[in-house]
Amino acid sequence: MKRTCLLFITSLTLYSMTQAQPITPPKAAVKPKELITNGHKRTDNYYYLNERENPEVINYLKAENAYLDQVLAPVKDLQTKLFEEMKGRIKQQDESVPYKEGAYYYYTRFVTGGEYPIYCRRKGSMQGAEEIMFDGNVMAKGHNYYQIGGFEVSDNDELAIFAEDTVSRRLYTLRVKNLKTGKLYPEAIPNTEAGSFAWATDNKTLFYVKKDPQTLLGYQVYRHVLGTDSKSDVLVYEEKDNQFYMGLGRSKSKKYIEISSDHNGVATEYQLLEASKPTGHFTTFLPRQKGHEYDIVHYKDKFYVRTNWKAENFRLMEVPEGKTTDRTAWKEVIAHRPDVYLANMDVFAKHLVLGERKAGLTNIRVINQQSKADEYLDFGEPAYVAGISYNPDFNTNVLRYSYSSLTTPNSTFDYNMDTKVKTLRKQQEVLGGFDRNNYVSERFFVTARDGAKVPVSLVYRKGTKKDGSAPLLQYSYGSYGYSTDPGFSSTRLSLLDRGFIFAIAHIRGGQEMGRRWYEDGKMLKKKNTFNDFVDVSEYLTKNKYTSTDKLFAMGGSAGGLLMGAVINQAPQLYRGVVAAVPFVDVVTTMLDESIPLTTGEFEEWGNPKNKDYYDYMLSYSPYDNVEKKAYPNLLVTTGLHDSQVQYWEPAKWVAKLRVMKTDNNQLLLHTNMEAGHGGASGRFEALKEIALEYAFILNLVGERQ
Structure with missing residues (x-):
């Protein structure tokens, strides 16, 4: 597509306007692109926003950021206060509980003012001398983003593989450090998978997963000998099916190096190599078979196998070494339970x-x-x-x-x-006077429209009235079988202490209620996820936990898709919605196999090249279903380098909503120009993004303090 140097007039206007002038939202230029699939034609007016290097696109994103700053200027002080409040609850000088592995005790610690963890160890006991393996604060200097993607210590305890990302694209560079001398080896192997590496027992041979820089899929395993040129590394395994995700590591027993290939909800396969024979050949534990998923743990002369073979909710089996491919040799340890x-x-x-x-x-x-x-x-x-x-x-x-x-x-x-x-x-x-006795949690079930019983967990400060007057934030994810569990959050206290109720709807698409709960919230049953969320919202308002003028919703990534779908279905229920890094352009993304994650997720959403799936996905895709109607107040966030949901999905969605919506509610887009899917990398910098979300919500209920 031809690129243009034309800047958005609204962008220029926005940058030059004074406080006395009205705040005018930016408008993305309309450049229609015709898309035809299965004989059906769609027109995408904002397809060009995927041009990451186009100055016009970058200026549009910057203009949206500037617009957000102006709209939220009245709560800028609140945003700062929230950040300091949340930061103030964190014990800055902190340390994890050590674990013993080999001759050493390993732990992480933080120092006052430090954004990043320091990885440490002590030999023999916690009274031994501290050895700093990696100081994230030192290593992050000069980088706007920094992430250590795990480490693995050699069997002789002297060397460590680690991976680092300085872009937030989840393309890690593999390095090796001598823990005795502190020196780095010259190897710097790019485009590797975080945490997917392993040492052989000879303390000089290592294995790692290489990623495709375009699709971001791990697809090759290489053997590398320390001190040699990585260009001569030996390819030992290649995953030919781009619908599978790969991982690599040492077994708990340390006997095997394990390569895992997993197609979520479809099939699993492991390749094994004895770590003492690094130049040997990997052998298949059990060949992949559609519908069969399994995990393994090696112990002495056998393997324990968690498997869904004739067991939807999985059962536990064991099998001797050498007989793993013969399922008649598998012995049941824990039977399936419905x-x-x-x-x-x-x-x-x-x-x-x-x-x-x-x-x-x-x-x-x-x-x-x-x-x-x-x-x-x-x-x-x-x-x-x-x-x-x-x-x-x-x-x-x-x-x-x-x-x-x-x-x-x-x-x-x-x-x-x-x-x-x-x-x-x-x-x-938790600093700042936190007392758990000041808070109350509840758990109950809501009957969805088709009779399914949806668990709901909620928490609020004691004394909060349940007469419809309290504001409430409802959160969900509901995809990939990931369960949203009711865990603690110190940042959430900033809402609870201002009278909010926080509710988690454990909707279908997760796995909270077992494997069937997941199966009933994917593919051609995906709308159950959205219906469950809406039905919980209606229950919460009907039963006076809140009211529609004080009900807020939040979700991120696939949970952002959820947000887009529910405001298309029932926009009148919500005062405001936060959609973080939202997956909202479902059809176009799932048609583009060059985009990261697409091929591996056909079994989650369906392949739109199949008309049945295309029609179904098109019927709920948030971007494709934006209509001329009133929408709730909306804050959308993204990262320019997002590797999971590309920034242009939320950008296109906001651009389309700007011209279609009939209300005067806020529509804000914030793009982190330095980060990706997970947002900022530092422990304090990440709080600024949460403070932005909370300030947006609190402003809508008139809370400025």
Whole structure:
């Protein structure tokens, strides 16, 4: 497409206007592009906004940012106050609970004023001398964005692979550091996958996943020998199907290097190589088969396999080494249960630990491998989230797990699986006078229009009236089987302390209620996700938790798609909506296989080259269904370098809404010109984006303090 140097007149006007002049929103130029699929014609007036290098596009995004600043100028002080308030709750000099792996105890810590974590270790005990492996604050200097994408220490404890991203495009550069000397090796391997690397036992051979810089899909595994030119690295595995996502790592037993290929909701396949034989060939654990998903944990001479083979909610099997491809050799350990979803597992010498979901809540089940006695840990709150933490040692009777709730800060526990004694190792310290007893959480079910029972978790400050007068923020995600659990957030206190109720609708598309909950919220059943959210909103207003003039909604990424769909369906229900990095141009994106994530998500949304899926997706795609009608106040956020949802989707959506909507409500677009999908990388800088969202919401209910 021919690029033009013509700048938006409205953009220039916006930059030059004085405070005395009216605030005029920018308007993107209309440049119709005809799109034909399955014989159906669409016209996209803003397709050209995908030209990231076009000065006209960049100036439009900057003009929208300037417009937002002017509209929200009355609450600029509030935004600053919110930021300082949220920052003030964070213990600046903090440290994680250490874990022992090999001869060392590993932990992270933060220093006062530091944006980034410092990764440390001590040999033998926590009384040993501290060794700083990576200081994120030093490494981030000179970068507007910085992220360490995991690290892996060699078997001799002397070397560490790590990955770093300085753009927020999720294309990481792999580096190697000598932890004894502090020196970096000359290797700087670009376009790798974060966290997907592993050492062989020889302490000089490593494996890593290479990504396609266009699609951002990991598709190749290479073997690299330390000190050699990466151009001579050996390709050891290539994923030919671009619908699969790849990962790589060492097994808990350290015996195997594992390559995983996963097509969400469709199939899984593992390739294994003994770490002591780095020049050997990877072998397939079990060939992929459509509909079969599995996870594995190696222990001694066998594998534990979490599998959905003849088990929708998954069951647990075991199989000897050498017989993994023969499913007749698989032995059932935990049978399938229609009301319990087996989410994950961990294996110890004497115990088996399962992460389960039942009736929308997480549970941790501990089984004694010798006596077969089992128990569920008791958490004692109506809405919470508990999960198995990192436990690298087989030979221990202590389970580390995490816990939090809507009123309980993030906590780390050690649980003695023999004595049944829990020990709280650390609870997030919330400064500023936080007292969990000042807050109340509730959990209940809402009957959706088709009879489905949708769990709802909510929290509010004691004394908040439930007579319809309280403002309420309703949050959901509802895609990919990702569950939105009722965990703690210190930033959320800024809303609760100003009288807000916060509600999580655990809608279909997530996996809170088991695998069927996910299956009923994807593909040709995707509208259940949107209907559930709207039905919960109607319940909350009908039952006086709030009223339509004080009900707000928020969601990000696929949750941003949710926001776009519900304001097309029921705009009258909401006073304001925050759509963060929203996936709103569903049809066009899913037709473009060069865009990151597209091919891997055909089994989530459908392939629009198939007319049935095209018609269905077209019927709910937020961008395609913008109409001439009144919409709620809307704040849309994005990142110029977003690797998950490209910035042009929200930009096009806002541009189209500007000319179509019939109301005078606020329509604001904020583009982070330095970051991507996750926003700013620093722990404090990220708070500024939350402060912006909260200031937008609070302004609409007349809160300026």
